Amino acid sequence: MKFLGSLDLLAGLTITLMIIDLSYFKLTLILSSYLILKITLSYKSIAGYLDLFIGFYMWKIYLTPSPYDLIFAAYLFQKGIISFL
Numbered sequence: 802m803k804f805l806g807s808l809d810l811l812a813g814l815t816i817t818l819m820i821i822d823l824s825y826f827k828l829t830l831i832l833s834s835y836l837i838l839k840i841t842l843s844y845k846s847i848a849g850y851l852d853l854f855i856g857f858y859m860w861k862i863y864l865t866p867s868p869y870d871l872i873f874a875a876y877l878f879q880k881g882i883i884s885f886l
Contacts, residue, residue, distance in 0.1 A: 806884025808835055812859075813877030819862045820870050826863075833859035851876065 812832040818824040836856030843849030855873045862870055 802884050805839070806881040808832065808881075809877045809884065810881035812836060812855075813874040813881065816859060816862065816870055816874040816877065819859070820866045829859055829863070833857070848880070 812835070815824050815829055815832050819829060833856045836852045836859070839856075840849045840853045843852070855877065858870075858873060
């Protein structure tokens with residue numbers, strides 16, 4: 802679980818960096834694919850479907866970043882931090 806939590810933290814950091822155009826496209830593709838594929842591990846919980854939505858939403862951020870992106874980054878940050886507790 803700590804590995805998945807660290808990937809959630811990295812995905813949140815990537816979203817934050819995408820807002821200010823400092824993220825690498827390949828890293829974003831890998832992390833968004835991770836969030837999309839994570840639905841296979843947690844398809845019975847709402848958190849899995851939120852990860853799926855955020856994974857697809859990360860692709861949209863490249864086209865039009867918005868202030869709402871920080872909400873999704875904060876969600877991934879808190880999810881990653883909780884996994885370390």
